[in-house]
Amino acid sequence: MGRIDRSLGTAVQMAMRLIYPPRCLGCGGLVETDFGLCAACWSDTPFIGGVVCDGCGLPLPGGQRDETAHCDECLTYPPIWTQGRAATMYAGQARKLVMALKHGDRHDIVAPAADWLAEAAEPLICQGMIVTAIPLHWRRRVMRGYNQSALLSRAVAKRLRERTADLDLIDQPDLLLRTRATASLGSMGREERHSVLSGAISINPRCRDTLEQRPVLIVDDVMTSGATFSAAAAACIAAGSGPVSVLALARVGKAS
Structure with a gap:
């Protein structure tokens, strides 16, 4: 039968x-x-490989693949998190896919994106890590109908578990809350972005006990200045987490 x-x-x-x-x-x-x-x-999809900045995932010229290096900006403004990676640059087909996922309800993009993210995240993963997402403010969440970063974080957690059966990962996309609605960051510079987002993200009270001393991986669709990741990482660290790492589907290149 x-x-x-x-x-x-x-x-x-x-x-x-x-x-x-x-x-x-x-x-x-x-x-x-x-x-x-x-x-x-x-x-036309600019996947990131080779030597990358250990802080923000930006690809760097030259060097050896496994060496630990940092870009000029991360040396000038060291991130609050421990390590960061991205799967692609925010250009070409990668930008189109991010926009389709974010604004076009293209949930079919999540599965392949999770594969790319899981590969990029390999140096960041450790035992007992919480995998979570950058949150949306509840009003934007209602308008959009979903949080694309939470879709990615759940799929990444699943892929990582499939890759390493004995890895004690916690899939907790609701660990963080966006407590204050903020204006669109598109036209803002680095300092203004960080100022606007400071204190805008907090820990979900229901998850606080889970967080203590545990390493955290925060997932988002795009990293630009790192201001959103900074606000999220600061909330985790203030609540007593272990080291925080960040992971983006796409990394915006720095202006020359």
């Missing part, structure tokens, strides 16, 4: 693929696997 069920399931999957063939996440063209990118869109 089990063999018949498996055969029927395979037949159904094949029929569904004929009716709904896999499409590229970027351009909608035909691809071989679900949740994939075609060759053109893949080449």
